[in-house]
Amino acid sequence: PRLANQIAAGEVVERPASVVKELLENSLDAGATRLEIDVEQAGIKLIRIRDDGDGIEKDDLPLALSRHATSKIHELEDLEAVASLGFRGEALASISSVSRLTLTSRRVASEHAWQVQTEGRDMSAQLSPAAHPQGTTVEMRDLFFNTPARRKFLKTENTEFKHLEEIVKRLALSRFDVAFQLKNNGRIIHQLKPALQKAEQERRVAAVCxxxxxxxxxxxxxxxxxxxxxxxxxxxxxxxxxxxxxxxxxxxxxxxxxxxxxxxxxxxxxxxxxxxxxxxxxxxxxxxxxxxxxxxxxxxxxxxxxxxxxxxxxxxxxxxxxxxxxxxx
Ligand code: ADP
Ligand code: MG
CATH class of the missing domain: 3.30.230.10 (Ribosomal Protein S5; domain 2)
Structure with a gap:
C-alpha cells in the first residue's frame, strides 16, 4: 500500500487520446521501431495500433488484459529512476473494460500469431490462432459503448483528433529512431521515417511542428x-x-x-x-x-x-x- 500510495492513480481512459498514449507506450516498451496508428472518427469508432515489437507469448495474452497482472514496479527504486514508460499494469485492462478489444500478437520464435478478443466486462478471452508478422496489433472499437455517461463527455471529432494527434506528435518528437504513421478515416496525417541524422531530425520537427x-x-x-x-x-x-x-x-x-x-x-x-x-x-x-x-x-x-x-x-x-x-x- 505504501508503494501504491506513491503512485497517484489517475483515470487511465478519459478519451481516445489516452488510449493511444497507453498503447503506444506499450509498443515502445516492447522495443517497436515502426508504429502504425489507424483511427476512425478520431478514435471513437476505431483505434488500431500495429507495432513490430517483441510480441506477447500466447499464454500471456489473457494475462495482459487482466488488471495488475503485469505491473512492472517491483521495488521502490524502480520508481526513483523509472526507465520504462509504462508502469501501472492496468492500461489494457481498463481500455478493454470500456470497448471491444482485439489483441493479436506474435513473438519472433512463434510459428504464427495468437489472438484474444474481449467485449467490455465480458472477458471470455478465447485464444485463437491468427496471421500476423512479429509484433502486436491492438484493435479497439467503440470506445465507451457500454458506458454512455462517459461517452457524453467526449468532445467533437475535431477536438478529440487534435488531442490524439498531440500524443503522436509528442512521441514522434521524443523518439526520432522510430517510424510513425498516423491515419484518420483512411487519410494519412503523419508519415515519419526514422530520423537519425541531424538533418533528418530537423525535417521531422518541421513535419510535426x-x-x-x-x-x-x-x-x-x-x-x-x-x-x-x-x-x-x-x-x-x-x-x-x-x-x-x-x-x-x-x-x-x-x-x-x-x-x-x-x-x-x-x-x-x-x-x-x-x-x-x-x-x-x-x-x-x-x-x-x-x-x-x-x-x-x-x-x-x-x-x-x-x-x-x-x-x-x-x-x-x-x-x-x-x-x-x-x-x-
Ligand atoms: P503495463 O504496461 O503497465 O505493464 P498494460 O496494461 O499497459 O500494463 O500492459 C500489460 C502488459 O501487456 C505489458 O506489461 C506487456 O507485457 C504486455 N503488452 C501490452 N502491449 C504490448 C505490446 N504492444 N507489445 C508487447 N507486449 C505488450
Ligand atoms: Mg502500459
Whole structure:
C-alpha cells in the first residue's frame, strides 16, 4: 500500500487520446521501431495500433488484459529512476473494460500469431490462432459503448483528433529512431521515417511542428560539464512567438513534461524580446542525472519534480538567454 500510495492513480481512459498514449507506450516498451496508428472518427469508432515489437507469448495474452497482472514496479527504486514508460499494469485492462478489444500478437520464435478478443466486462478471452508478422496489433472499437455517461463527455471529432494527434506528435518528437504513421478515416496525417541524422531530425520537427517553426528558430546545444546537464533542440525566434502556448515541447530524459519551473526559465530568457501576451515556441531536450528528477509526481499528467530546482532553472535560463541574446535587437 505504501508503494501504491506513491503512485497517484489517475483515470487511465478519459478519451481516445489516452488510449493511444497507453498503447503506444506499450509498443515502445516492447522495443517497436515502426508504429502504425489507424483511427476512425478520431478514435471513437476505431483505434488500431500495429507495432513490430517483441510480441506477447500466447499464454500471456489473457494475462495482459487482466488488471495488475503485469505491473512492472517491483521495488521502490524502480520508481526513483523509472526507465520504462509504462508502469501501472492496468492500461489494457481498463481500455478493454470500456470497448471491444482485439489483441493479436506474435513473438519472433512463434510459428504464427495468437489472438484474444474481449467485449467490455465480458472477458471470455478465447485464444485463437491468427496471421500476423512479429509484433502486436491492438484493435479497439467503440470506445465507451457500454458506458454512455462517459461517452457524453467526449468532445467533437475535431477536438478529440487534435488531442490524439498531440500524443503522436509528442512521441514522434521524443523518439526520432522510430517510424510513425498516423491515419484518420483512411487519410494519412503523419508519415515519419526514422530520423537519425541531424538533418533528418530537423525535417521531422518541421513535419510535426510546421516548416515555419524550423525556419524561424535557432539551435540550442549547451552542456554544463560540472552538473552534467545538457540542453539541446530548437527555440523559435522572438518573431515566431505565438498567441497560444501550443508549440512548447520540453523533454526531460526523453519524456515530455510540463513544468512551471521550466516554463518560467524559458519565458524569462525571452523576457525583454517577447511582446505582451505572446508565448515562445520551442522543442527542447534536457538531459540530466535521473536521480535529480522525480518523474512520478503523477503518472498521467506531465509533471516532474527537480531535486535541484534552482540549478536546473538557471541552466535553462542561461542556455536560452545566450542563444536569444545573439539576435536581440
Ligand atoms: P503495463 O504496461 O503497465 O505493464 P498494460 O496494461 O499497459 O500494463 O500492459 C500489460 C502488459 O501487456 C505489458 O506489461 C506487456 O507485457 C504486455 N503488452 C501490452 N502491449 C504490448 C505490446 N504492444 N507489445 C508487447 N507486449 C505488450
Ligand atoms: Mg502500459
Amino acid at each position: 510546421g516548416p515555419a517553426f524550423v525556419e524561424q528558430s535557432l539551435h540550442v546545444d549547451m552542456n554544463a560539464e560540472a552538473s552534467g546537464l545538457s540542453l539541446k533542440g530548437w527555440i523559435g525566434l522572438p518573431t515566431f512567438s505565438r498567441s497560444q502556448a501550443d508549440l512548447q515541447y520540453f523533454f526531460v530524459n526523453g519524456r515530455m513534461i510540463r513544468d512551471k519551473l521550466v516554463t518560467h526559465a524559458v519565458r524569462q530568457a525571452y523576457a525583454d524580446v517577447l511582446f505582451h501576451g505572446r508565448h515562445p515556441a520551442y522543442v527542447l531536450y534536457l538531459e540530466l542525472d535521473p536521480s535529480l528528477v522525480d518523474v512520478n509526481v503523477h503518472p498521467t499528467k506531465h509533471e516532474v519534480r527537480f531535486r535541484e530546482g534552482r540549478l536546473v532553472h538557471d541552466f535553462i535560463f542561461r542556455s536560452i538567454h545566450r542563444v536569444i541574446g545573439d539576435v536581440r535587437p
